[in-house]
Amino acid sequence: MPSRYYFLASLPMLRFQDHAPISWENFLSEAKGNISNADYALLCNLDGGSDCGNAFLRSWNSMNRGLDGAVNDQRKATLGRDDSSGVAFRDLDVEQAGSAAFSAKNPLEAELILLKFRYDWLDREKGFEPFSEKALLAYALQLRILLRKDLFTVESGNQEFTKVFDKLQKDIITD
Numbered sequence: 001m002p003s004r005y006y007f008l009a010s011l012p013m014l015r016f017q018d019h020a021p022i023s024w025e026n027f028l029s030e031a032k033g034n035i036s037n038a039d040y041a042l043l044c045n046l047d048g049g050s051d052c053g054n055a056f057l058r059s060w061n062s063m064n065r066g067l068d069g070a071v072n073d074q075r076k077a078t079l080g081r082d083d084s085s086g087v088a089f090r091d092l093d094v095e096q097a098g099s100a101a102f103s104a105k106n107p108l109e110a111e112l113i114l115l116k117f118r119y120d121w122l123d124r125e126k127g128f129e130p131f132s133e134k135a136l137l138a139y140a141l142q143l144r145i146l147l148r149k150d151l152f153t154v155e156s157g158n159q160e161f162t163k164v165f166d167k168l169q170k171d172i173i174t175d
Contacts (some may be wrong), residue, residue, distance in 0.1 A: 002037075003034070004035050004036070004039060004131055005131045007030070007136075008131050011139060014139065014146060016115075016120075020149075020150055021169070024147060025088075027043075027143055043140050046137075056133070056138075057137060060125075060141065063118075066091060067097060067118070068096075074098055077103070097114065097117040100113050108152055111152060115148065123138070136153055136169050144172040
């Protein structure tokens with residue numbers, strides 16, 4: 001009989017400063033048959049960004065839209081463009097995270113600020129029921145954040161920068 005309680009208790013602990021302990025595919029394969037079909041369907045639909053009528057995922061998507069909007073508002077202000085988004089008030093924490101990301105010294109630092117904010121938001125919002133549906137969804141989303149964070153390294157960023165810079169130099173010289 002599938003039980004979210006046993007499944008969540010068997011998962012490795014997640015910490016933002018650590019690497020993801022399992023892959024997304026392994027997580028889903030472990031979840032299949034160990035949680036209800038409804039819970040599994042929610043996990044499978046996380047890729048598409050759909051809330052599937054779930055209040056927690058609706059809040060998650062709303063926070064993400066707000067965070068993206070806060071960063072975009074910073075860009076618009078810097079470029080001197082008029083802000084016609086119609087958003088009068090936004091969560092102060094979201095505004096501060098957007099401002100901190102925009103003020104970061106490089107794109108990697110900005111991305112890490114945004115990932116950390118999202119990770120911490122999930123920690124706060126999942127509540128104190130360790131075996132709830134919210135806890136399952138928060139764990140899955142935090143795992144996805146860690147997997148994304150693991151994709152970014154200074155070395156690969158420098159390699160990509162060098163590749164783009166070399167291409168730009170080549171294009172400028174040939175013009």
